[in-house]
Each structure stands twice: as structure tokens, then as C-alpha cells.
Amino acid sequence: ETGVTQSPTHLIKTRGQQVTLRCSSQSGHNTVSWYQQALGQGPQFIFQYYREEENGRGNFPPRFSGLQFPNYSSELNVNALELDDSALYLCASSLLGGTHTDTQYFGPGTRLTVL
């Protein structure tokens, strides 16, 4: 069973730039959720994708957008980067509709630094 993977591991960008983070879900999972974790804090929910559609969104501005592909992998895009976007971005995959539905399994994260 392949776990959740994320790329890249680290990323440094400057204010105003755009960034794309990638996530491959665990095999057999159909749902991907993205979280932002500031240093020393609990993760905050950004959005969730199910069958290539956005299935829920947290309190993040529209410059945070995403995609899910037919193989259930996903991208998180952030436009017009701000200094406060510096954080660990976590991707989690889950299976909607199976046993133990909704249990989310996390990838190792992408550390984004905005200068």
C-alpha cells in the first residue's frame, strides 16, 4: 500500500509570486484535503476535493485554489504570495464511502517560505 506523498519538500518564494504544491493520495483513496500549519499551531483546513470537485472550503481567500485529477492526485495553487503564507502545507487523503470512511492519512508536508 503506497502512502501519501507530497512534493516538493521545501520551497522558497518571494512575495507576489505563485506556487504549486503537489500531492499523491494513498492508493484506494478518492478524497484529498489540504491544510495549512503555521509554526507551533494546529493545522487549518483549506479545502477538500472529492472526485475532482471541491467538496468543502475553509476560511481562505480565492487566491488559494486546487485541482484533483482522475487518479485522485491533487494540486494546491497559491497566487500573489504573502509573507503570512509561510507555513507547512499538509495534504491528507481519505476514502469517502468505505469502512473507516473519513479517516485522513497525511503526507510529509511541504515547507513554504515566502521572503
Next chain:
Amino acid sequence: AQTVTQSQPEMSVQEAETVTLSCTYDTSENNYYLFWYKQPPSRQMILVIRQEAYKQQNATENRFSVNFQKAAKSFSLKISDSQLGDTAMYFCAFMKPSNAGGTSYGKLTFGQGTILTVHP
């Protein structure tokens, strides 16, 4: 909106001893899930244990067990026979079950975390 509170910013325990981490939550829902995740310095968030609110029996996973008090909205984690590898930040999290079609989605609401250090 749901909230999750972890009132212990830091805890420490000696190797082989038992420690309990506290968590309280606030919700008007009757059906939900509760989780404990650990995040070691390597930063990967790892599932420790899951509890369904409709189950009266407390969940256990090897050395990890919970004390789920639904009426009190309390969900504590007990770690027995603590090991050095248990050193990590521990997060309590709440989730309302999701359904396909978007009327309810499974987002995790996390507490602030408790840093647990296991000393040799």
C-alpha cells in the same frame, strides 16, 4: 462551529511510565469522529487513534487508549509504557462525518497541540 481545546501546552514523562493528554471540544452535533494525531520533529502527521461518537466503548490501539466522555465533551489520550519514540506534538481533532455531494464534508478541526517529551 466546532472548537477543540488542549489545555496542556507541554507535558513530560519518564520512559516506561504512563501519561494522559487532555482534550475538550464543543459541538452541537450528535454524530462525529474524534482523533488523536502525533507529529514528531520529522513533521509527518501520524494517526494514533480514532473514536466514533456513537460508540460507548473507548478505543484502544496497543499502548494508546482514550477516555471518551460524550456528555462532558472530553476526549483524553492515555499512553502506557511510554517510549522515547513517543516524543512528539500530539493533536486532538474533531470531524463531522462527510457525505458525497458536498452537503457535509469531512474537515478536521484541530486543537493547539501538546508537546510531549519522554525522558530516558
